[in-house]
Amino acid sequence: MATVSMTVNGKLVSRDIDPRTLLAQFLREELRLTGTHVGCDTTQCGCCTVHVDGKAMKSCTLLALGVDGSHITTIEGLAHGQELHPMQAAFRDHHGLQCGFCTPGMIMTAVDMVNRKGTNLDDQTIREELEGNICRCTGYHNIVKAVHYGAEAMAGTTKAAAE
Amino acid sequence: MSATGIGASVRRKEDFRFITGKGQYTDDVNRYGQAHAAFLRSPHAHADILRIDTAAALAMPGVVAIFTGDDLAADKIGGLICGWMIHSKDGEPMKAGSHPALAQGKVRYVGDHVAVVIADTLDQARDALEKINVEYAVLPANVATANATQPGAPVVHEVAPDNAVYRWAIGDEGATQAAFAKAAHVTKIDLVNNRLIPNPMEPRAAVGDYDSGNDAFTLYTTSQNPHVARLVLSAFIGIAPEHKLRVIAPDVGGGFGSKIFIYAEETVCVWAAKKVGRPVKWTSDRTEAFLSDAHGRDHVTHAEMALDAAGRILGLRVHTTANLGAYLSTFSSAVPTYLYAPLLSGQYAIPAIYCEVDGVYTNTAPVDAYRGAGRPEATFVIERLMEIAARETGQDPAAFRSKNFVTSFPHQTPVIMCYDAGDYPASLAKALDMADYANVPARKAESARKGLLRGVGISAYIEACGIAPSAAVGSLGAGVGLWESAEVRVNPVGTVEILTGSHSHGQGHETTFAQLVSERLGISIDNVSIIHGDTDKVQMGMGTYGSRSGAVGMSALSKALDKIETKAKKVAGFVLEASAEDIDFKDGKFSVRGTDKEIDFASVALQAYIAHKFNGQDLEPGLKESAFWDPTNFTFPAGVHICELEIDPATGVTRIDRWTAVDDFGVVINPMIVEGQVHGGIAQGVGQALHEGAVYDASGQLVTASYMDYSMPRASDLPAYQVGMTQTRCPSNPLGIKGCGEAGAIAAPPAVMNAITDAIGHEDIAMPATPLAVWRAIQKGAQRAAAE
Numbered sequence: 001m002a003t004v005s006m007t008v009n010g011k012l013v014s015r016d017i018d019p020r021t022l023l024a025q026f027l028r029e030e031l032r033l034t035g036t037h038v039g040c041d042t043t044q045c046g047c048c049t050v051h052v053d054g055k056a057m058k059s060c061t062l063l064a065l066g067v068d069g070s071h072i073t074t075i076e077g078l079a080h081g082q083e084l085h086p087m088q089a090a091f092r093d094h095h096g097l098q099c100g101f102c103t104p105g106m107i108m109t110a111v112d113m114v115n116r117k118g119t120n121l122d123d124q125t126i127r128e129e130l131e132g133n134i135c136r137c138t139g140y141h142n143i144v145k146a147v148h149y150g151a152e153a154m155a156g157t158t159k160a161a162a163e
Numbered sequence: 164m165s166a167t168g169i170g171a172s173v174r175r176k177e178d179f180r181f182i183t184g185k186g187q188y189t190d191d192v193n194r195y196g197q198a199h200a201a202f203l204r205s206p207h208a209h210a211d212i213l214r215i216d217t218a219a220a221l222a223m224p225g226v227v228a229i230f231t232g233d234d235l236a237a238d239k240i241g242g243l244i245c246g247w248m249i250h251s252k253d254g255e256p257m258k259a260g261s262h263p264a265l266a267q268g269k270v271r272y273v274g275d276h277v278a279v280v281i282a283d284t285l286d287q288a289r290d291a292l293e294k295i296n297v298e299y300a301v302l303p304a305n306v307a308t309a310n311a312t313q314p315g316a317p318v319v320h321e322v323a324p325d326n327a328v329y330r331w332a333i334g335d336e337g338a339t340q341a342a343f344a345k346a347a348h349v350t351k352i353d354l355v356n357n358r359l360i361p362n363p364m365e366p367r368a369a370v371g372d373y374d375s376g377n378d379a380f381t382l383y384t385t386s387q388n389p390h391v392a393r394l395v396l397s398a399f400i401g402i403a404p405e406h407k408l409r410v411i412a413p414d415v416g417g418g419f420g421s422k423i424f425i426y427a428e429e430t431v432c433v434w435a436a437k438k439v440g441r442p443v444k445w446t447s448d449r450t451e452a453f454l455s456d457a458h459g460r461d462h463v464t465h466a467e468m469a470l471d472a473a474g475r476i477l478g479l480r481v482h483t484t485a486n487l488g489a490y491l492s493t494f495s496s497a498v499p500t501y502l503y504a505p506l507l508s509g510q511y512a513i514p515a516i517y518c519e520v521d522g523v524y525t526n527t528a529p530v531d532a533y534r535g536a537g538r539p540e541a542t543f544v545i546e547r548l549m550e551i552a553a554r555e556t557g558q559d560p561a562a563f564r565s566k567n568f569v570t571s572f573p574h575q576t577p578v579i580m581c582y583d584a585g586d587y588p589a590s591l592a593k594a595l596d597m598a599d600y601a602n603v604p605a606r607k608a609e610s611a612r613k614g615l616l617r618g619v620g621i622s623a624y625i626e627a628c629g630i631a632p633s634a635a636v637g638s639l640g641a642g643v644g645l646w647e648s649a650e651v652r653v654n655p656v657g658t659v660e661i662l663t664g665s666h667s668h669g670q671g672h673e674t675t676f677a678q679l680v681s682e683r684l685g686i687s688i689d690n691v692s693i694i695h696g697d698t699d700k701v702q703m704g705m706g707t708y709g710s711r712s713g714a715v716g717m718s719a720l721s722k723a724l725d726k727i728e729t730k731a732k733k734v735a736g737f738v739l740e741a742s743a744e745d746i747d748f749k750d751g752k753f754s755v756r757g758t759d760k761e762i763d764f765a766s767v768a769l770q771a772y773i774a775h776k777f778n779g780q781d782l783e784p785g786l787k788e789s790a791f792w793d794p795t796n797f798t799f800p801a802g803v804h805i806c807e808l809e810i811d812p813a814t815g816v817t818r819i820d821r822w823t824a825v826d827d828f829g830v831v832i833n834p835m836i837v838e839g840q841v842h843g844g845i846a847q848g849v850g851q852a853l854h855e856g857a858v859y860d861a862s863g864q865l866v867t868a869s870y871m872d873y874s875m876p877r878a879s880d881l882p883a884y885q886v887g888m889t890q891t892r893c894p895s896n897p898l899g900i901k902g903c904g905e906a907g908a909i910a911a912p913p914a915v916m917n918a919i920t921d922a923i924g925h926e927d928i929a930m931p932a933t934p935l936a937v938w939r940a941i942q943k944g945a946q947r948a949a950a951e
Contacts, residue, residue: 028190034184034188035183037364038190039365039449041448042869042871044869084183088183091178092174092175098669098671099414099415099417100177100416100669101186101188103181104184124879126878127878127879130878134870134875135364136363136847138839138843139842139844139845139881139907140881141881
């Protein structure tokens with residue numbers, strides 16, 4: 001067993017774990033944060049995407065010990081209570097989800113995309129940046145739309161926060 | 164139309180939990196004290212099991228138990244079943260080989276279930292798997308669909324010595340022969356409908372739980388039809404009688420058919436929960452999903468179409484070999500027969516059709532329904548033939564289709580189906596207009612100037628949905644009826660709970676079913692809850708597949724709402740001191756005709772429960788009604804999809820430039836959701852045409868068992884879609900709904916392949932048309948041209 005500590009959604013957590021525990025397992029089984037989904041266990045589908053120190057990473061192939069001391073944000077940490085993050089709201093408003101399984105990873109990737117690429121995203125950029133996230137339900141059309149409008153909405157909130 | 168009623172693009176009620184990570188999928192369920200199961204799977208496609216030695220594995224840390232097929236047999240747990248009897252053309256019943264949940268003496272495909280380890284943790288269970296020593300005598304594998312029944316091919320099941328499950332036929336062979344005898348032109352084609360792996364993003368999972376105090380089981384499972392699962396697990400497999408087995412399918416992350424079936428893993432988990440006295444959980448990893456989820460398609464077909472001198476279709480004859488894999492999955496026998504051949508008439512008036520289908524065993528994973536299930540295969544045959552026939556006879560493909568459209572209804576085809584309503588020319592005209600078909604030549608010239616090949620392909624599809632009239636499917640061999648149920652529970656405060664046998668795994672029923680209630684009862688959708696997926700709550704239901712939830716499930720709901728309205732009018736009559744016949748109900752208000760006396764729905768609900776205004780012997784207190792709806796016909800969604808694409812001849816890379824979809828789904832409850840279904844279906848169809856293909860090597864190893872090897876369409880592979888609609892009301896259900904869930908997956912593959920063959924100038928290319936396949940086809944075309 002080994003001790004791992006990290007800040008998850010703003011709370012410091014510490015657990016004794018089997019050293020081979022993956023971050024996705026740690027979040028889902030130790031912390032019961034089951035919004036992080038495992039769709040392929042080989043870093044290809046993106047369902048397990050979380051933010052590690054502000055960057056989107058796939059938690060199914062990261063050892064929990066490997067991110068000891070990091071700040072982790074999961075889908076559960078994005079909204080403030082009933083107040084949704086603009087990207088979450090955009091997925092709902094533009095029907096960017098059907099079964100919901102890939103959705104947490106899509107949203108975490110989308111927020112990261114905006115952080116890296118800015119809030120004015122054209123469709124081609126969005127499609128290319130979604131390369132690491134697979135959705136089987138939507139055909140991506142409405143996800144692309146949701147990311148586009150979510151990015152615009154994030155521009156609004158960033159501006160509002162700055163003012 | 165109200166803001167939340169029928170026809171409104173209402174935002175989905177279920178989305179809040181999904182976008183905040185609060186969905187509750189089967190793998191999110193954790194029961195106190197649960198142990199974890201891991202399955203030992205066959206590494207061989209075909210082998211006798213000589214010996215299984217579990218001693219070393221049992222000694223591993225955390226191991227609770229290890230079970231094999233012998234343990235299931237000792238408990239008299241039955242094998243998995245196929246619920247649709249198909250008879251061969253000689254009258255012989257299909258040859259169903261036994262299908263034990265854990266192998267008994269033999270394994271028949273890579274991934275077949277040999278043993279299960281149950282341990283305290285999943286990692287411990289997986290560690291122990293590696294210590295099980297199995298001695299196999301490896302046998303030659305029967306892999307290729309086209310060769311499965313050849314003399315000398317390895318025999319998969321003794322009951323079928325030639326590996327034929329059935330040799331089935333439909334249609335009038337003599338009339339079809341006569342049609343071909345008088346043909347002015349015959350178009351012939353050989354087609355492979357590539358094998359696909361469904362890949363819902365949520366892998367299958369099961370949690371079995373046993374309550375020894377009540378001798379009762381609970382199974383949480385990733386199912387599209389929990390009641391069907393309970394029925395099969397009870398009545399056929401023998402886990403427990405139905406009243407002692409609760410099946411819960413909570414949030415389910417996509418199904419596409421693959422979660423209809425009753426598999427080995429959930430059978431073993433629920434059975435083992437009693438054996439080990441602890442809840443038992445299993446979650447598939449992605450490679451297990453590739454290996455053991457039922458696959459789709461896998462047809463080898465020769466088809467011929469006879470035309471007269473005027474370009475009218477005289478007849479169609481088809482021979483298909485359908486790979487059913489190593490075992491017959493739950494509905495597999497029906498897919499390449501009754502869900503396939505009855506759709507071969509397409510949107511066209513074809514006087515004579517004859518189709519033979521050989522269902523064959525191979526040493527590959529079972530093949531069953533995958534989005535569209537038989538109908539994409541039929542559409543691929545007829546729409547490729549239509550395109551090629553038009554090219555061979557020098558006709559415009561759109562005009563050629565128009566000439567042969569069914570234009571009067573009802574239309575009885577020569578292959579069972581009676582089309583009840585549609586307007587095929589309207590969909591075609593709208594699609595051609597939206598696709599700017601008239602300017603295709605100019606765009607082709609523009610592409611040519613850039614050194615690119617542009618092609619355009621039309622697909623005019625029809626499907627049979629709203630599955631299905633129970634007596635009709637019973638006469639065709641189905642073991643179940645395919646009605647649906649609904650219950651409406653009105654609470655004393657006027658809020659409503661709907662219990663439905665339909666199951667949502669992405670379709671948005673919590674919204675669309677609530678829209679129907681909102682429309683009918685004049686209440687807010689926020690005051691309506693939709694309850695599904697739990698056999699302890701919903702009495703019985705047949706689940707969701709075959710685009711049936713709207714046409715069948717909502718029809719049951721509509722019927723139950725009729726009963727609610729009738730009862731509520733009686734209550735209102737007592738309250739308003741009028742005869743129930745004089746009560747009108749509109750916009751949530753009951754009023755006495757010709758007066759200003761009225762009462763709202765919530766007040767009537769309260770009156771129904773306090774029962775002060777009427778005699779409980781004359782009228783039962785309460786407001787709760789249920790209904791079963793059995794359809795009178797299939798429904799026939801139809802439409803036209805047009806794909807326009809560009810190919811770079813230097814690399815073979817295909818880029819879809821435009822996608823136009825015009826669909827007639829009858830009445831649409833929520834256009835936003837329906838368009839989403841169309842988008843997703845197209846993506847799966849494009850996936851089949853350009854990307855996806857399950858590949859077994861000659862020894863029966865699945866070489867496409869991860870996302871590195873099996874190409875799932877990604878955002879950058881797909882275009883934005885232009886979606887339009889036409890509408891003819893479905894006459895066979897009260898809401899006029901035809902269904903929309905499978906249309907895109909049915910329409911898309913021939914649209915893509917018609918476009919690719921248009922671009923490259925010949926027909927000799929198979930799906931998936933990967934860049935390599937396209938590049939090779941272009942070289943082949945160039946060589947042929949040089950030789951001529």
